[in-house]
Amino acid sequence: MNPTISVIIPIYNEEKNIFNLYDRLTGVMQTLGETYEFIFVNDGSRDNSLALIKTLAQRDEKVKFINFSRNFGHQIAVSAGLDHTRGKAIVIIDADLQDPPELIIDLYKKMQEGYEVVYARRRKRVGESYLKLLTAKWFYRILANITSVEIPVDTGDFRIMSDKIVQVLRNMPERNKFLRGQISWAGFKQTYVEYDRAERAEGETGYTYRKMIRFALDGITSFSDFPLKVATMSGFAVSGIAFLVMLYALYSRFVTNDTVPGWTSTILSVLFLGGIQLISIGIIGEYISRISNNVRGRPLYIISDTNVNTQPAQVPAH
Numbered sequence: 020m021n022p023t024i025s026v027i028i029p030i031y032n033e034e035k036n037i038f039n040l041y042d043r044l045t046g047v048m049q050t051l052g053e054t055y056e057f058i059f060v061n062d063g064s065r066d067n068s069l070a071l072i073k074t075l076a077q078r079d080e081k082v083k084f085i086n087f088s089r090n091f092g093h094q095i096a097v098s099a100g101l102d103h104t105r106g107k108a109i110v111i112i113d114a115d116l117q118d119p120p121e122l123i124i125d126l127y128k129k130m131q132e133g134y135e136v137v138y139a140r141r142r143k144r145v146g147e148s149y150l151k152l153l154t155a156k157w158f159y160r161i162l163a164n165i166t167s168v169e170i171p172v173d174t175g176d177f178r179i180m181s182d183k184i185v186q187v188l189r190n191m192p193e194r195n196k197f198l199r200g201q202i203s204w205a206g207f208k209q210t211y212v213e214y215d216r217a218e219r220a221e222g223e224t225g226y227t228y229r230k231m232i233r234f235a236l237d238g239i240t241s242f243s244d245f246p247l248k249v250a251t252m253s254g255f256a257v258s259g260i261a262f263l264v265m266l267y268a269l270y271s272r273f274v275t276n277d278t279v280p281g282w283t284s285t286i287l288s289v290l291f292l293g294g295i296q297l298i299s300i301g302i303i304g305e306y307i308s309r310i311s312n313n314v315r316g317r318p319l320y321i322i323s324d325t326n327v328n329t330q331p332a333q334v335p336a337h
């Protein structure tokens with residue numbers, strides 16, 4: 020029999036949080052009184068997380084695990100979970116207790132009012148670095164401005180959604196996952212519940228700035244062509260200016276005849292044009308690298324061992 024609720028928990032070096040999380044989640048599920056399963060996706064942890072998850076799985080048949088062959092990244096870990104859920108309502112939650120498990124009760128209740136997605140929107144965030152808060156804030160606002168999909172601001176992946184939405188996600192073949200964007204893109208009735216985001220309970224963030232930048236670029240390139248347009252526009256703008264300068268140069272040469280060799284103007288235009296060109300090529304490169312990544316058609320992740328029924332990883336057919 021399929022459970023009513025599936026909870027997906029991506030795990031990267033969370034040994035200090037796993038038992039605590041499990042206890043709190045179990046408490047929440049008992050309050051709700053529905054059947055459930057937990058799907059722990061171990062994303063190449065280097066600590067003892069896997070052993071702890073397997074211990075839980077032995078004790079409790081509701082605990083499922085998927086163990087990756089290496090670290091594939093948070094979004095892919097969640098996607099692997101989504102590929103293997105059986106529930107009617109699917110929850111995505113971080114393992115570090117920054118997403119309070121108790122909020123699932125509110126999310127679930129709200130869903131009963133007839134929503135396909137209820138996401139948890141952060142009212143406050145504590146215990147994160149100033150730089151992280153600022154970059155996150157900017158990122159969500161810039162993204163909101165340059166995309167036609169309405170991606171909610173100040174919202175992570177902590178949410179509940181119906182199996183209908185999960186089915187849509189499973190059928191989206193793109194490899195550079197930006198799940199919160201894909202879910203917004205899917206449409207249906209969506210709403211949110213507000214909460215205060217807590218500090219990470221134990222351990223350290225698995226999101227290095229490098230991973231954050233890649234994630235941000237995935238979000239932008241998957242949901243906006245605006246950077247490409249900026250490249251084109253700056254090309255036009257610079258060409259316009261160059262044309263005016265050309266007129267001026269001809270004028271000085273043939274009319275006023277004062278063509279003193281101008282080092283400053285030469286070097287400035289060379290540097291400026293060089294800069295614009297490099298930026299534009301870089302932007303195009305970001306899109307092309309994602310195209311080639313999709314075309315290669317490698318599996319999205321590799322499972323080393325698991326106690327769920329696996330079909331082979333869903334590889335897009337093109």
Ligand code: UDP
Pocket residue numbers: 028029030031032033062090091092093096112113114115117219223224225226
């Ligand atoms: N995580 C993961 N793979 C990674 C990095 C993180 O599965 O490469 C998991 C991590 O264990 C946690 C969730 O994703 O459950 C969110 O990560 P984290 O708390 O480190 O990110 P932050 O909250 O600092 O943005």
Ligand code: MG
Pocket residue numbers: 113115117219224
């Ligand atoms: Mg966290």
